[in-house]
Amino acid sequence: METLNSIECFVRSAELGSFAEASRQLGLTPAAVGKNVAKLESNLGVRLFHRSTRSLSLTEAGERFRQEVSGGLQSIQSAIANLANVGGQPAGTLKVSMGSSFGRDYILPLLGDFLARYPAITPDWHFDNRQVDLIGQGFDAAIGGAIDLPPGVVARQLAPAHRILVASSAYLAARTPIRTPADLAEHDGIRLRSPQTGRIRSWPLRNRGHEQAALEMRTRMILSDPEAACQAAQMGLGVALVSLPHALIYLERGTLQRVLPDWYADGGSLALYFAAQKLLPGKTRAFVDFIVEQFREQRLAERFSAL
Template sequence: MSAGLYSELEAFDAVLRHGSFTAAARQLELTPGAITRRLNALEARLGVKLLNRSTRRLSLTEAGRDYHAEVAPALAQILAAGERARDRAAQPRGELRVSLPMNFGRLYVMPHLGEFLARHPGIELDVQFDDRFVDLIGEGFDCAIRIGALADSRLIARRIAQTRRILVAAPQYLARRGVPTAPAQLSEHDCLHYTLFRGNASWEFHGRGEPLRIPVRGRLRANYGAPLVDAALRGEGILQTATFAVAQELAAGRLVEVLPDWSLLPIGIHAVYPGREYRPRKVEAFVAFLEQIVGAPAVWDRIIVGAAGADAGLADAGFDGAAEAGAATAP
């Protein structure tokens, strides 16, 4: 295979995998114009039109569909062999584009990225913070962290950790409004909504027979968890959140768990990346680093359990830390 034909096939395959000339150009570190020229050259070489192009979408012609079905397996093997050869000869290298959930990324990943870059001097990181489920293939990401249910079959997922979903409130809020002892009592409280959790109008509890779905109300909701944690700290309501988001606040007694004897569905935390025969070493290095910094048990669980152990020691010495915290912050 000539170098020209190889580059043309590589561009053709990248456009189909990423869905646009721009995304393919980003992946191959070329300009969109260079991708267009390579596609034009391939069509001229074959004497057929492979793609229907418009300002809105791309689609394969019948000839393009048949041609890609025949050449794609061989091309995938060639690309994978090239990546394996490069990775055997060098350390992880190149630009690594990563999508991180805003709060999780801020709390647990961003503080450690300097260490990751120091370990891997050949990698450049482009980190995007976004709580939406980005289109990894269409937007040219190498890897993402996703919190919650997974549905995209084009992606490979590796579980990093699990986090509990709990209800929390500030001691001063509970002193003012009372402590709920059953889920049904939540209807009498101001509830803070994270809008990217499914089911904003009700919260679902498990562990005592059939799932119990409780309608809740509240006048404050947001699509970013950190401001809702701040609102809970100010005593503005009861928040449904993940333990990773409030571990430090629980450990310090600034927030306390509400209805601890009732459970909500836990949340999986996964690293996801485009499905392919061979995973680049830069992605493998990043996922392994994430597993290391999160640890097992997860770092947020260690924070909470460690604080609980310290409180138990104080209680044995005759000091009720929870009562002191509540008394100090009650209006």
């Protein structure tokens, strides 16, 4: 019978297209991964990969074998992970990706309660505004918005991802009033550059009556971080369009005001992403259920809504 290690080396190499990439994810050397795959090929009596100095691709038999074993490998790994629970409680390292300021403001404050409930789980939380490869980089879960679902990943919606216009009271007092979206053309805009694409996205505005309007402002500055955009707006440097979770703290403190409160931009949903497995590891299931529970108890979906 083939060892789980050899099959895992094959599956990861097939997914990533490289022994070297697979070795980094598995914590082995490229030579060890290649040796395990060669041993698997020898035992099966078929060639699984076409190899060259520049590329690694599956043979027809290799592709068929990958399709047949991938799902079973995930189930076996999940079962092993769940058996590793301590005293019947979820255990292990929990690798999660989340936005920098969002994670610090809303998820990190939950850490104490989470650890008290699940003392055998070790959080390995990554605060980064860039989208990660959930499966390829070995993450158990990720929290974010407007992410295209790759194969093998599912999303649990947490809240709307609405964006609103904000500015300081000092800025608004010194400028012409903003009563309609058309008035924004006479104002300084604090624009955000997407860390994923590098583009400056132009969001259309909409209101409760389902009317739409273009967002047109003079570009005063371009920033890549929503927290920086809120701080620049707080300094009276212009009007910023930011997601409600980032703006909410400033609004509650009174250092920013909402501009055109009947208008907002719809960015889709804020969601919790994790692997699509019938048997999730206990640590992942515990985290998913805990975050969903906290969002419900703190009414974060309502607080993050612009409506």
